[in-house]
Amino acid sequence: NAGVTQTPKFRILKIGQSMTLQCAQDMNHNYMYWYRQDPGMGLKLIYYSVGAGITDKGEVPNGYNVSRSTTEDFPLRLELAAPSQTSVYFCASSYSKQSGTEEYFGPGTRLLVL
Amino acid sequence: RKEVEQDPGPFNVPEGATVAFNCTYSNSASQSFFWYRQDCRKEPKLLMSVYSSGNEDGRFTAQLNRASQYISLLIRDSKLSDSATYLCVVNSWGKLQFGAGTQVVVTP
Numbered sequence: 001n002a003g004v005t006q007t008p009k010f011r012i013l014k015i016g017q018s019m020t021l022q023c024a025q026d027m028n029h030n031y032m033y034w035y036r037q038d039p040g041m042g043l044k045l046i047y048y049s050v051g052a053g054i055t056d057k058g059e060v061p062n063g064y065n066v067s068r069s070t071t072e073d074f075p076l077r078l079e080l081a082a083p084s085q086t087s088v089y090f091c092a093s094s095y096s097k098q099s100g101t102e103e104y105f106g107p108g109t110r111l112l113v114l
Numbered sequence: 115r116k117e118v119e120q121d122p123g124p125f126n127v128p129e130g131a132t133v134a135f136n137c138t139y140s141n142s143a144s145q146s147f148f149w150y151r152q153d154c155r156k157e158p159k160l161l162m163s164v165y166s167s168g169n170e171d172g173r174f175t176a177q178l179n180r181a182s183q184y185i186s187l188l189i190r191d192s193k194l195s196d197s198a199t200y201l202c203v204v205n206s207w208g209k210l211q212f213g214a215g216t217q218v219v220v221t222p
């Protein structure tokens with residue numbers, strides 16, 4: 001199993017540009033998540049999905065959109081990039097949302113908005 | 115107040131020594147607790163879950179104190195490879211809250 005994969009690994013955007021961060025998992029997990037991690041801060045949940053066709057907002061959803069057309073893929077869309085979106089983005093998945101369930105993380109995408 | 119708070123460190127630890135650090139959480143209804151490890155510029159990976167009775171995994175011991183709302187991690191016989199940031203993670207009704215992490219640096 002490849003686990004959770006993310007592309008690209010690194011990207012520089014200009015203010016106002018748009019891009020899609022790709023995330024895929026091959027573990028047949030129903031639950032998928034997008035987090036951002038800023039220096040000195042804990043991971044913040046952007047969006048999550050409990051299954052194909054179902055998505056919901058997390059703690060910091062503004063400026064982002066997601067879709068979940070398949071179990072495997074959970075892309076994150078930035079429509080109008082802003083410097084405040086400079087961060088490291090992690091995608092994660094889990095087989096359950098029950099207490100005690102481990103989340104598996106992808107390697108991250110480093111985004112710089114200038 | 116942050117929901118999950120950790121001392122950022124760094125904790126500089128001689129190889130072979132013991133290091134321990136805590137994490138406090140604000141939601142008394144939190145149901146499960148974890149320690150994740152994050153290496154520099156890498157993704158977080160589960161180190162261990164934290165059970166009410168406390169649990170041990172090799173050189174790592176985790177404790178939970180619900181009355182005082184904190185969890186702890188103790189690393190015995192520190193190895194150079196233990197150098198990392200340790201993230202405290204609290205699960206409240208399926209929602210994970212992450213601490214900012216405690217950095218541990220093990221020196222030769």
